[in-house]
Amino acid sequence: MSSFPALRDREDGPGAGLTLLAGGVAVAVLAPLFWVVVRAAEVGPDRALSLLTSGSTVEILGNSVALVAVVTAGSVLVGVPLAVLTTRSDLPGRRFWTVAVSLPLVVPSYIGAFAFVSAFGPTGTIAGALGVPVPTVYGFWGTALVLVLYIYPYVFLTTRAALLSFDGRLVEAARTLGDDRRTAFRRVVLPQIGPAVAAGALLVALYALSDFGTPAIMQLEVFTQAIYVEYGAFRRGFAALLSLQLVAVTLVVLAVESTIEAGDRAAYESQGGRAAARIRLGRWTGPALAFCTLVVGLALLLPLAVLGWWLVRANSYSGFAFEWSFAANSVYASSLAALACVAAALPVAYLSARSDSRLARIVERATYVGYAVPGIVVGLALVSFGIRAVPGLYQTVPLLVFAYVVRFLPVAVGVVRSSVLQVDRSLVEAARILGEPPRGAFRRVVVPLIAPGAVAGGALVFLTAMKELPATLLVSPTGFDTLVTYIWLVQDAGSYGQAAVPALVLVAVSGLSMLVILSRGRYDG
């Protein structure tokens, strides 16, 4: 495509304005973390060194890195086959399974892990029913399993989107040229969906690093748990140091993922003319259905069953009654977070999709750091930042929304970026030839094409913000109770019965936003 080099350069070369805007977003979301560095610097170098090289820190580092690796691999092994089955095979009930295997993402991991322990724990329902001891669910493998079950949908969703927009004629071409089905998959399909799988896997990896609830309930010592211990002993400096070490691990993960994703970006542009012939499952239909059933049963039905059990059986003696305004507050703050994240993601995603420059890459990667930092660290950093830099906004909804942007911006960046990558540049060139100025071409061609992606990214941020707990507790306005703060409050007091209704409302509302995300695929089912 070199027929209109001049046009292309002007359309393509990201303007200084865009670079500045995207850079500003990156700086803004990194700024609060400055306070983590300040707190860490308060620890003397000798003590810092002894903390970072102590046996327990090294063990924690090992646990965390191993957990990230296992959870990421597990999520790919669950998410990719499910995406292939629901988009490319003749699996019965594909539309149903698409929704069912996406929904575990709306279940907060602290509820999921709790459900898992109540069912499979040493004194749990299953052990009680069987009357024999069951293998322990606590520790490394239990934590890894629970995390995979609740966050593999990130991989499923990104892979599914890539498979839906994938040009099936390429597979047919490969088959025509003599490749068997397996070779065609490896040589044609994998390179095309690879970047999407990697994008989902990145969100999984960083989530596994930042999650506190699951390892805490499953009793595994990882960074987040160690950071909570330090805060609990009021050693904020040590907590900050551990957070910086966690950021260092994050940077390694981001670098590794960069090397995968930096593949052929033009691969994205091949908007599918039509889908390839469906894979006939034949005698594999049964096992495939069993696999889907197992995943949905463990990741969705189990927590719902536990919530139902709470609803009818658990005690409710705490005095603080549920009010629907808590749900309204959750939806309000999460909707604003979705809007703010999409708005902030647009320049970052556009710059990174349209520029190969190192700066664009760094700006995009920088937005992921806040996602990997545990919510309590972001929350306390925003306390320090808010009370000093913007005292007028301290403990207000805008600061809470900003906390969500710091934590969840990359969720939107990833989705919007792949939408931008899929925009066929020849369409933009056509608009330019027809006399549209660059801005007009952007507005009339690019914006409509990336709008569905922006909506899906916003919905993904929405459901992620709906279940965010640690930063919400610290940063929300006084008296601004949300579903999760209420669930935390009554659950902490042992009133599980009272937690059931808000938890079910949370799952239902977030489930609706999942439908928005899934409706983006034009020819599923």
Add this chain to the structure above:
Amino acid sequence: MEWNATRRGFLAGAGSAVVAGCTGLVPANEGTDDGPVTITDFRGSGPLVESRSAPGGTAIADLPDLSGDLTVYLGGGESGLYTTLFDLFERIYPEFSVSVQPAPSSQLANTIIEEHQGGASPADVFIAVDAGSLGAVADAGAAGTLPGEVTDPVPDAFKADNWVGLAGRARAIPYNTEQFSADDIPTDVMAFAEDERFQGTMGWAPTYGAFQAFVTAMRILEGEDRTRQWLKGMLDQNVESKKNEFLISNFVAEGELGAGFANHYYSLRVQRDRQDAPLALAFTENDAGALVNVSGALPVAGTDSSDLVARFVRHLLSAEAQEFFATRTFGYPMIPGVPPVGDLPRVDELSPPDLDLSKLSDLEPTLALLREVGAL
């Protein structure tokens, strides 16, 4: 645009109903929230509570009125119950209102310290479930002081310069009355590791926070070596590990365990549900086994409502509020006028160890010790 949403706003509807009820615009039987607030509103219900006589101590009617707005940082645990108590205060004093920021105690302590260093905290009062969080705020200079007349009713062991205890959680020895008599239970917690009578019949919950606080207290009081020795001695006694101390109290009531280590209120919960259970509580004396941890309150430095804060905390130590903690959470009341539920000794009859409760947050050496001896 007003961004600060307060709980008051959400409760405005309920509040106006109360006012309407008081002025006779609504029939008095319209809802339970109507009418004057009496001791019944504060008191819980159930078999352990119904026969109680009127609480001693200073009644709310004899305290200066509450008027104005307070922002309370409310730490963890039973904060839902605290909001019920605040609602009762708001019903008594229509001019008084409380905005609550609930979060885990230690996180709120860190937040107050950050706020104090960066400017001023919006909080007027900090209520925490553990003395460690209160002590951390006080150590950072982020706490104001409470006047003597507010903290006077509380024994010295349960208050410091900046904070005062509101309700206690006493370490206790639940024992099965068919297997032991009260005289069998030593008053020295260290004896449980040596006495042959406790071979193969004791239970503990080493993963449980309250148990770990007890071991932390032992470390501070007896030293690392004696604590290690005690833990090993208990393991040699074949002590049974349970998941939490409610289970321990239940197993003792059923006779599967002869005795155990648990917070006092778990046995009261068992007794509430099964009054004929052969379960009683014993307390050791002046050692870690007699530790009483407290939830407490402190004024946050820089509050411009320090008079109201003092009066508010005094209300939390009133006869009615202490009866509330005693009967609704089975907490240990902090004033001698209000006895705990279940014929337990009054707070001034306990013999807690001489220990700075805020040191209990130093948990890590305890965990290391528990792992070293194989208890975890």
